[in-house]
Amino acid sequence: MRKAKEDKDRKIKVLVSKVGLDGHDRGAKVICSLxxxxxxxxxxxxxxxxxxxxxxxxxxxxxxVIGPSFLSGEHLVYTPLLVEEMKKAGLxxxxxxxxxxxxAEDIPxxxxxxxxxxxxxxxxxxxxxxxxxxxxxx
Amino acid sequence: MSxxxxxxxxxxxxxxxxxxxxxxxxxxxRKEKIARDVLKNxxxxxxxxxxxxxxxxxxxxKSCLVSCLISAFRKxxxxxxxxxxxxxxxFTGGAFLGDRxxxxxxxxxxxxxxxxxxxxxxxxxxxxxxVDAMRVMEAMGHDVVIVETVGTGQDExxxxxxxxxxxxxxxxxxxxxxxxxxxxxxxxxxxxILNKADMPGKEKAILDLEVALRMRPAAEDGWAVPVxxxxxxxxxxxxxxxxxxxxxxxxxxxGEGLKKFAFQKAEKEGSxxxxxxxxxxxxxxxxxxxxxxxxxxKIVTGEIDPxxxxxxxxxxxIKKTAKD
Numbered sequence: 001m002r003k004a005k006e007d008k009d010r011k012i013k014v015l016v017s018k019v020g021l022d023g024h025d026r027g028a029k030v031i032c033s034l035x036x037x038x039x040x041x042x043x044x045x046x047x048x049x050x051x052x053x054x055x056x057x058x059x060x061x062x063x064x065v066i067g068p069s070f071l072s073g074e075h076l077v078y079t080p081l082l083v084e085e086m087k088k089a090g091l092x093x094x095x096x097x098x099x100x101x102x103x104a105e106d107i108p109x110x111x112x113x114x115x116x117x118x119x120x121x122x123x124x125x126x127x128x129x130x131x132x133x134x135x136x137x138x
Numbered sequence: 139m140s141x142x143x144x145x146x147x148x149x150x151x152x153x154x155x156x157x158x159x160x161x162x163x164x165x166x167x168r169k170e171k172i173a174r175d176v177l178k179n180x181x182x183x184x185x186x187x188x189x190x191x192x193x194x195x196x197x198x199x200k201s202c203l204v205s206c207l208i209s210a211f212r213k214x215x216x217x218x219x220x221x222x223x224x225x226x227x228x229f230t231g232g233a234f235l236g237d238r239x240x241x242x243x244x245x246x247x248x249x250x251x252x253x254x255x256x257x258x259x260x261x262x263x264x265x266x267x268x269v270d271a272m273r274v275m276e277a278m279g280h281d282v283v284i285v286e287t288v289g290t291g292q293d294e295x296x297x298x299x300x301x302x303x304x305x306x307x308x309x310x311x312x313x314x315x316x317x318x319x320x321x322x323x324x325x326x327x328x329x330x331i332l333n334k335a336d337m338p339g340k341e342k343a344i345l346d347l348e349v350a351l352r353m354r355p356a357a358e359d360g361w362a363v364p365v366x367x368x369x370x371x372x373x374x375x376x377x378x379x380x381x382x383x384x385x386x387x388x389x390x391x392x393g394e395g396l397k398k399f400a401f402q403k404a405e406k407e408g409s410x411x412x413x414x415x416x417x418x419x420x421x422x423x424x425x426x427x428x429x430x431x432x433x434x435x436k437i438v439t440g441e442i443d444p445x446x447x448x449x450x451x452x453x454x455x456i457k458k459t460a461k462d
Contacts, residue, residue, distance in 0.1 A: 010168055011231065032234055033234065035232065036227065036230070036232035036234045037227075037230055037232060038230065038232060039227075039230045039232045040232050041232065041233045042232070043235040043238055043254050044235070044236055044238075045238065045239055046239035046242055049242070049245075053242065053245045053246065056245055056246065057238065057252075059157055059160055060156055060160055060251055060252060061235075061238070061253060062157075062160035062163065
C-alpha cells in the first residue's frame with residue numbers, strides 16, 4: 001500500500017527542447033502532448049536552445065529525462081556538446097533520449113556518444129512511453 | 139542528495155546550490171518527510187525578501203510579464219527566484235509546463251532561478267508545494283521571489299494571502315464593466331495590469347477597471363490600486379509596473395504592514411499544513427483496513443449518505459486514538 005502511494009507522488013518529469021538553429025517544433029510539441037497524456041510532467045524549452053541552456057534548465061527543474069529534438073541535421077554536432085555539459089553538471093542519472101529526423105546510419109554513432117535511445121520520425125507512441133517508464137531513474 | 143544529512147542539505151541550499159535546491163523542491167512535491175525536515179532548517183523571517191505574485195487568466199501574458207520583471211530587477215542588481223505553476227491534467231495527472239520558455243532569455247543568468255511546478259490537483263491557482271518552494275528560494279538568498287499562478291478565472295485568490303504584492307494581469311478582452319465589478323480575484327490585487335494594451339478596446343477596459351476599483355470601499359491600509367497598461371512583448375509600461383511595485387512595497391513596509399502580512403501568511407500556511415496533516419493521519423490510519431472502499435461502496439449504492447459516512451469514520455478514528 002505504502003509503495004503505491006509513493007509511486008503516485010513520483011511523477012516522471014521530462015525536458016523537451018529544440019537544440020541549435022532548428023525552428024521545426026511541431027514534432028517536439030506532439031511529443032510533449034503525448035507524454036503529458038501519459039501522465040508525465042513535461043517542461044518545453046522552445047526553439048534555438050544551446051546544450052548549456054538545456055542542461056542548466058534540467059538542473060533547475062530536476063528532470064528525469066532530457067529529450068532533444070533535431071530536424072536540422074545538426075544532431076552529430078550538438079549531441080557531444082550536450083553529453084559533455086551533462087557530464088560537467090553531474091547529471092549521470094538523467095536519461096538522454098533523442099528524436100527527430102535522424103538517418104538510421106547515425107543512430108549507432110549517437111548511442112556511442114551517450115544517447116540511450118533514438119526515436120525517429122514515424123515512431124509509435126507506446127514504445128516511447130514504455131521506454132521512458134522502464135529506463136528512468138527510480 | 140540522500141547521502142547528505144538534513145543540516146548539510148539545508149546548508150547547501152543556503153549557499154545557493156541550485157541542484158540542492160532543485161532536489162529539495164522535488165522532494166517537497168513528492169511530500170517526502172525529509173523535505174519537511176530540511177525546511178525546518180530553512181526558516182527565514184518574513185520581510186527580507188520581496189515576494190510578488192502574478193495572476194490572471196490563461197494567455198493574458200503573465201509569463202512574458204514575469205520575464206520583463208526579471209530583466210528590470212536584474213538591472214537593479216537584484217537576484218530573482220521564480221515559481222511558475224501550470225495545471226496538471228485531472229484525467230492523466232500529466233502536465234505541460236510551458237511558462238519557462240517565455241523566460242528562457244534568462245536561462246544563462248546565474249542570478250535567476252526558475253522552477254516550473256505542476257498544480258497536481260491543488261486548487262486555488264497554486265501547486266501544493268508552492269509555499270514551501272517559495273521558502274526554498276528565500277533561503278537561497280534571492281532578493282525577489284515571484285510566484286506565477288496557473289491561468290486563473292475569478293476565484294483563485296490563494297496567492298494573494300502568500301505574497302506581499304499581488305499583480306493581476308488582464309487584457310482588453312476581459313469583458314465589460316460587470317466583469318470588472320465582480321468579487322474574488324478582482325478584489326485581491328494591489329496592482330492591476332492591462333496587458334496587450336496595443337489591442338483594440340484598451341480605453342474602455344481601463345475605464346471599466348478604474349470605475350470598478352473606485353466604487354469599492356478603500357483598502358484598510360489606504361492603498362489605491364493603480365491600473366497600468368502594458369505591452370509585455372515590447373516592454374512598454376514595464377517601468378511603470380516596477381515603480382508601482384516599489385511604491386506598494388514601501389507602503390506595505392511602513393507601520394504594521396509587514397507584520398500584518400506575516401500574520402496573514404502564517405495563518406494561511408498553518409491552516410493548509412494542519413489540513414494536510416489531518417488528512418494524512420486519517421488516511422494512514424484507515425489504510426489497509428478496507429474501510430475506505432466499504433464506505434465508498436455504501437455511498438454509491440445509497441446505503442449511507444456521505445455526511446454520515448464521514449462522521450462515522452471520524453468517530454472511529456477519535457475512539458481509536460483516545461484508546462491509544
